[in-house]
Amino acid sequence: MSLKHDIEFTLNGVKRHVSVDVTMNALAMLRDVIGLTGTKYGCGEGECGACTIQVDGVSLNSCLMFAVDCDGRNVTTIEGLANDSKADALRESFVEHGAVQCGFCTPGMIMQADHLLHKHPHADEACVKRGIEGNLCRCTGYKKIVDAIVAVDGA
Amino acid sequence: MTELKHYFAPTSLDQAVECLKDGDVTILAGGTDLTPQSQAGRIKIKHTLMNIRHIPQLTGITLEGREIRIGALATITEIMEHPLVREHLPVLVEACDHFASDQIRNAGTIGGNICNASPAGDTLIPLLVLDASVELASMPEAKLYRHSMPLSTFFVGPGKTRKSLCELVTGVRIPLPAPGHVARFFKLGTRPALDISTISIGVAGTLKDGVLSNARVAFGAVAPTPTRAAQTEQALEGQRLDAATIERVAAVARDEVKPIDDVRATAWYRKEMIHNITKRILSHVAQA
Ligand SMILES: Cc1cc2nc3c(=O)[nH]c(=O)nc-3n(C[C@H](O)[C@H](O)[C@H](O)COP(=O)(O)OP(=O)(O)OC[C@H]3O[C@@H](n4cnc5c(N)ncnc54)[C@H](O)[C@@H]3O)c2cc1C
Ligand code: FES
Ligand code: FES
Numbered sequence: 019m020s021l022k023h024d025i026e027f028t029l030n031g032v033k034r035h036v037s038v039d040v041t042m043n044a045l046a047m048l049r050d051v052i053g054l055t056g057t058k059y060g061c062g063e064g065e066c067g068a069c070t071i072q073v074d075g076v077s078l079n080s081c082l083m084f085a086v087d088c089d090g091r092n093v094t095t096i097e098g099l100a101n102d103s104k105a106d107a108l109r110e111s112f113v114e115h116g117a118v119q120c121g122f123c124t125p126g127m128i129m130q131a132d133h134l135l136h137k138h139p140h141a142d143e144a145c146v147k148r149g150i151e152g153n154l155c156r157c158t159g160y161k162k163i164v165d166a167i168v169a170v171d172g173a
Numbered sequence: 174m175t176e177l178k179h180y181f182a183p184t185s186l187d188q189a190v191e192c193l194k195d196g197d198v199t200i201l202a203g204g205t206d207l208t209p210q211s212q213a214g215r216i217k218i219k220h221t222l223m224n225i226r227h228i229p230q231l232t233g234i235t236l237e238g239r240e241i242r243i244g245a246l247a248t249i250t251e252i253m254e255h256p257l258v259r260e261h262l263p264v265l266v267e268a269c270d271h272f273a274s275d276q277i278r279n280a281g282t283i284g285g286n287i288c289n290a291s292p293a294g295d296t297l298i299p300l301l302v303l304d305a306s307v308e309l310a311s312m313p314e315a316k317l318y319r320h321s322m323p324l325s326t327f328f329v330g331p332g333k334t335r336k337s338l339c340e341l342v343t344g345v346r347i348p349l350p351a352p353g354h355v356a357r358f359f360k361l362g363t364r365p366a367l368d369i370s371t372i373s374i375g376v377a378g379t380l381k382d383g384v385l386s387n388a389r390v391a392f393g394a395v396a397p398t399p400t401r402a403a404q405t406e407q408a409l410e411g412q413r414l415d416a417a418t419i420e421r422v423a424a425v426a427r428d429e430v431k432p433i434d435d436v437r438a439t440a441w442y443r444k445e446m447i448h449n450i451t452k453r454i455l456s457h458v459a460q461a
Binding site: 020021023040041043062063064065067070076077078079081082083084086087089090130133134148149150151152153 | 177205207213218222273277280366
């Protein structure tokens with residue numbers, strides 16, 4: 019039998035108590051244990067960024083994080099940005115610029131772009147391109163995504 | 174080796190090294206290596222999984238006397254943004270800047286990069302040319318024991334180091350570079366982001382009146398471990414960096430390395446690149 023461990027953390031502003039397999043990654047916990055499927059499983063090995071979440075204010079790949087390591091931390095997923103005015107502006111800009119096609123990369127892109135704009139509120143094209151190096155998109159060719167992020171005033 | 178039976182997240186160094194005593198422990202830091210390696214079955218988690226994230230003695234970047242100490246838990250992002258590192262160790266910033274992606278830099282730690290001991294580990298080459306040493310902690314008897322070891326003697330093979338199973342890496346120490354110190358790093362890959370180095374090169378030394386002394390050269394991804402290049406260093410030591418010297422040293426570098434063929438490049442290509450890029454870096458150093 020696999021070893022379980024009880025953890026407590028803040029998820030999208032709400033305290034959560036869950037029992038997880040010690041070897042499970044945070045992505046599997048979010049999707050399969052908690053049922054928040056906005057965070058996507060693309061590659062499972064850190065290459066695609068579809069699983070990007072924010073932990074204690076920084077973006078990271080949830081597929082590269084042990085679920086038990088969420089214990090005591092502050093975790094935000096795409097669902098947690100639903101009522102966030104900065105993220106609203108990003109979402110609207112993605113729609114306006116046609117930066118969403120199949121949408122599979124979008125939650126990860128928005129989580130990473132949101133983190134980027136917190137750090138660099140006036141990120142230019144070069145800064146945005148570097149910031150989303152860890153996010154793959156198979157549809158848009160990136161131009162519209164980059165334009166959408168650059169157009170947002172993150173201040 | 175037994176099955177995973179225990180998860181432990183110590184909040185002090187003493188608790189951590191006490192737990193390491195029986196050696197049947199897998200250490201978890203940022204998890205960017207351990208998660209994919211364990212999920213793919215390339216490594217098996219031991220009896221205890223110990224998450225070291227909550228140990229305060231492993232954090233921070235500080236100036237201690239004439240050394241900069243980087244705690245094992247410092248992330249690649251923290252290192253590249255830290256004012257002390259930016260001021261004194263720009264070559265390390267350079268390597269961090271070419272590391273994986275923003276998400277991985279935010280999670281991956283320097284302690285993890287050192288202990289994963291990949292021949293292509295990106296912080297290892299600048300750390301080698303900066304004469305870094307690794308701080309280790311253990312509890313052989315009932316008391317905490319700490320010592321350090323030059324990084325240049327730490328690696329023994331891919332994923333293998335001289336750290337015993339009962340030891341924890343607590344940080345790295347880097348002597349403050351002297352005036353006139355120059356250092357350069359170059360990572361060659363097939364694309365700018367998320368790429369494992371095909372080769373990487375670090376060069377450092379003290380430049381005075383065009384002459385390089387205390388020469389340090391290290392190569393990544395051309396041997397089972399990241400290594401200092403003794404013959405190349407010797408060829409460089411005390412030399413004036415003119416075109417003839419640079420050509421000669423680059424040839425020594427090409428002959429010194431013994432790379433392998435793998436999916437990323439052939440041995441022949443790696444040797445040629447070691448030659449060309451050593452030449453390029455030395456020309457930059459000469460102009461510093
Ligand atoms: C997609 C992808 C891209 C990557 N790109 C790069 C790259 O460009 N350059 C590069 O160098 N690396 C790269 N890596 C590798 C990895 O991100 C780094 O090696 C990182 O620094 C590991 O740190 P961590 O904290 O995540 O380590 P972990 O995964 O937590 O640990 C790594 C290993 O070190 C041991 N360990 C960790 N900390 C300690 C300690 N303090 N004492 C003793 N043992 C310890 C662990 O037991 C484990 O064996 C990449 C990884 C992925 C998945
Ligand atoms: S699923 Fe995590 S990076 Fe691809
Ligand atoms: S919109 Fe389809 S992967 Fe980006």
